[in-house]
Amino acid sequence: MRTLRLVGVAWWLQLKMRSRSAFDGLLSLLYPGFFATTIFMMFKQGDAAGPALLSAAVGSSAMGIWSAVSTTAAFALQMERRQGTLELLVLAPQPFALLLVPLTLSMATIGAYSMIATLLWGRLAFGIHLTIADPLGFLVAVVVTVFAIGMLGMLIAISSIRYRFAWALGSAIEMPVWLICGFLVAVSDLPAWVRPLSAVLSPTWGVAAMRAAANGQSPWADLGWCVLTAASYGLVAMFVSRWMVHSARAHATLALS
C-alpha cells in the first residue's frame, strides 16, 4: 500500500509540474501533432479510407505517448542532477528504480493527452471517423501502452544516467521507435533484421493491441506481450539502477558525471 501511495502521489506531483512546463507540456502536445497532421495529409493524398485511415489515426495518435517520453526520460536524471535533487532520490529509503516509475509514468500520461488531442484533430480537421469496435479493449490497450512506454522510459532514464547529453540520444530514438514499433508502418513491411528488435519493444505490442481493438479483433494476446516486455524492463532497470547507484557512491561521481 505504501508503494502504491508513493507511486500515486509522486505521479500526480510530477504530472502537475510537467503540465506547467512549456517543453514537457506544450511541446509534447504540439510536436507529435505536426507529424500527425503531415501523416493525415499523406494518407489523404494516397486516397486512404476505411480501416487504413483508422489504422493511421490510431498509430499517429499513439506517437504522442512515445514522443512525450523519449527525450524527456533520457534527460530526466540530468534534470534532477541540475536541480540538486538527484542525491535526495538516491538516499530515499525506497528502491531508486521505483522512484523513477512515477516520473516516467507522468511523461507517458502527458502523451495520453496528446493522443486524445490528435484523435480529435483527426476527426475535426480531417474528418476521420474513429469507430472503435471494442471500446473497452481499446481503453485497456491505451492504459497498458501508457504504462509500458513509461517503463521503457524508466529503463532509458536509468541507462543514460552517466551520459551528460542524454537528451540528444532520447531525441534521436524518437523516430526510429515510431518506425520499428509499427505505429504507422506494418512491422511485416520492415526489413527482416528489424523485426526481432520490434518484438522486444513494448510499444510494438501496445500499438498492435490498440489497432486490434479498434478493428474488432482480440487485443488480449498483444496486451499480454506488452505487459511482459514492460515488466522485463522494470526488472532490468532495477538491476541496472542498483549497479549504477553503487558505482556512483563508490566513486563519488553522482553529482559529477
Place this chain on the structure above:
Amino acid sequence: MNSLRIFFIGGLTSYRALFHWLSPWILVPTFLLTPLFQIFLFVYIGRTAGISDDRFFLIGNAVVNAAVPCLFAMGNTIGGERNTGTLPLLIASPAKRVPLFLGRALPVIVNGFLVAVFALITGSLLLRVDIPPATWGGIAVAIAACSISCTGLGLLGAAVALRVRETAVMSNIVLGILIVFAGVNVPVGAMPGWMQVVAGWLPMTHGIRATHDLAAGAALTDVAGTLLAELGLGALYAGLGLALLRWFEYESRARATLDTA
C-alpha cells in the same frame, strides 16, 4: 575593419561558444542520425500510404533538416548569452549590430548546408535512390539557398528570444510548421489553398521545390526565379529579425527587462 573582425572572428567564436551541439555526443545523434531516421520514417509511411515516391520523401526530409541548426543555433545566440550571463555585456557592447548578428549566422548557414548534404547523399545511397551526378551542383546551390533563408528566420527567432525564454520550444514549433507546410512530405500543390498561401511565405518551400526540379533534370537557370524567391524570403526574415532585435534591445534598456524575459 572592426566590423569585418566582428563578422568573421566574432561570429565563429560565438558559434563555438554558444552552440553546445558541437559536442560529438550531440552532433552525431542530432545532425547525422536523426535526419536519416526522419527520411526512413517518411519513406516507409509514404509506401504504406500508397505514395511510393522515395525520392520525393528523401529530398524533402533531407533538405528540411538544414533548418535544425539554422533555427536552434540562431535562437541560442540570444538564449545562450542569457544562460551564460553574458547578454548584458553583449547589449552594452559598442559593436555594430548588423555584423555582430550576421556574423553569427555565417557558421550556422554552413552547418545547415552540411547537415542537409550529408542526409541527402547518405539517404540516397542507403535507399538506392538515383540522383544523377550532373544534378548535384545545382542541388547544392538550392540547399545553400535554403540554409541562408532558414537562418534568416532563425535570426527572427533570435530576436524573439529577447522576450521568450523557451527558445528550444519556439524553434521546435517553427520546425514543425516547416515540416507541415513547406512541401516536405506533401506537395504544396496538393494542399488546401490557405496552406499554399502560408507555404509561399515560409523559407524552405521554394528551395525544396527547386531541389525536386533540379533532381528531375531541370537546369539551374530554370529554377533561378524559385531560388531567388527563397533568398528573398531569407533576406526579409533577416531584416525583420534585425529590426526586431533593435526594437527589443531598446525596450529592454528602457524597461530594464533584459534578464527577466
